[in-house]
Amino acid sequence: MDAELLLAHVLGVSRTALLTLEELPDGAAARFAALLDQRAERVPLQHLTGRAPFRHLELTVGPGVFVPRPETEQLAGWALARIAGLDSPVAVDLGSGSGALALAIAQEHPGARVTAVERDPGAAAWTRANAEARAAAGDTPVTVVEGDMTDRGLLRDLDGAVDVVVSNPPYVPDGAGLPPEVAEHDPALALWGGPDGLDVVRRLLDTAARLLRPGGRLGIEHADQQGVALPALVRAHGGWTDVEDHPDLAGRPRYTTARRA
Ligand SMILES: C[S@@+](CC[C@H](N)C(=O)[O-])C[C@H]1O[C@@H](n2cnc3c(N)ncnc32)[C@H](O)[C@@H]1O
Numbered sequence: 001m002d003a004e005l006l007l008a009h010v011l012g013v014s015r016t017a018l019l020t021l022e023e024l025p026d027g028a029a030a031r032f033a034a035l036l037d038q039r040a041e042r043v044p045l046q047h048l049t050g051r052a053p054f055r056h057l058e059l060t061v062g063p064g065v066f067v068p069r070p071e072t073e074q075l076a077g078w079a080l081a082r083i084a085g086l087d088s089p090v091a092v093d094l095g096s097g098s099g100a101l102a103l104a105i106a107q108e109h110p111g112a113r114v115t116a117v118e119r120d121p122g123a124a125a126w127t128r129a130n131a132e133a134r135a136a137a138g139d140t141p142v143t144v145v146e147g148d149m150t151d152r153g154l155l156r157d158l159d160g161a162v163d164v165v166v167s168n169p170p171y172v173p174d175g176a177g178l179p180p181e182v183a184e185h186d187p188a189l190a191l192w193g194g195p196d197g198l199d200v201v202r203r204l205l206d207t208a209a210r211l212l213r214p215g216g217r218l219g220i221e222h223a224d225q226q227g228v229a230l231p232a233l234v235r236a237h238g239g240w241t242d243v244e245d246h247p248d249l250a251g252r253p254r255y256t257t258a259r260r261a
Contacts, residue, residue, distance in 0.1 A: 002045045006035045009049045042180035054100040056107060060133070061098050065126035066190035068100035071248040072168050075219050075255045076104040078246070079164045082217045086163060087111050092211055094149035094167040094204055097123050097190060099130040099142065101166045106140040115143045115155065120189045150203035155211060162211040167204055168221040173197035197223055198233060205237045212260040219257045227253020234258050 008015045010031045046052040046067045052059050054068045083089035088111045093102035096116035106114045118124040124146045135141040147154050171193045208218045222230045227245045234243045240258040248254035
């Protein structure tokens with residue numbers, strides 16, 4: 001599949017258009033071979049094409065930003081369902097990277113007022129670029145804030161006013177084995193979450209609790225092994241009801257949700 005997607009990228013056509021391809025234009029074979037070599041060296045497909053699909057979006061990605069993953073699409077869908085009946089809900093995405101969650105919410109709920117927070121200046125440049133591209137394409141503009149989701153002073157103007165907070169934070173336990181596409185190409189700040197992977201999550205709970213209005217919702221993605229630990233952490237934090245964990249489409253524990261008491 002990756003080979004087909006790379007060839008389609010070289011030719012500027014869809015993958016299905018390859019079915020009727022009879023011969024390659026001049027130079028295409030050499031460009032294709034060079035990309036195949038890089039992919040064989042475990043450079044991520046999305047860095048070679050410069051694009052990553054996410055729900056109805058195609059985001060620009062490359063070195064310095066986390067490549068959005070399909071399993072995160074469900075968290076966006078969950079958040080959209082929670083704000084479906086509201087005219088102009090307020091949503092915050094903590095640790096936005098490419099902007100995937102924030103931009104999907106803005107695109108699929110045009111009335112939403114969405115803020116994307118990203119701490120890493122290099123990644124924030126990608127957040128801004130994608131946000132500007134989507135606004136130019138007609139989606140509801142998203143506010144991008146370069147800041148730390150664990151900072152007590154973050155987004156003070158939204159205290160108690162937010163309807164939904166989503167986050168796909170760094171959650172990989174220190175020292176965990178990762179494939180080269182991830183370990184060598186996703187930024188370290190996007191991955192590592194301390195000894196049990198939950199260092200950032202522990203601190204983002206305070207921020208989310210402060211931002212959400214009573215009854216507002218929180219959704220946090222987590223690693224396969226954190227489907228018990230993360231809900232337990234939220235319950236122990238206090239101030240939350242309806243704490244639940246949800247599987248991804250492969251049936252693996254993937255995100256925890258809660259309602260602000
Ligand atoms: C796993 S990536 C997720 C990116 C994007 N939300 C997605 O789902 O594709 C985590 C992101 O959080 C950012 N991040 C890590 N620690 C942060 C912090 N303390 N405050 C804000 N952003 C942070 C990283 O730079 C990275 O872009």
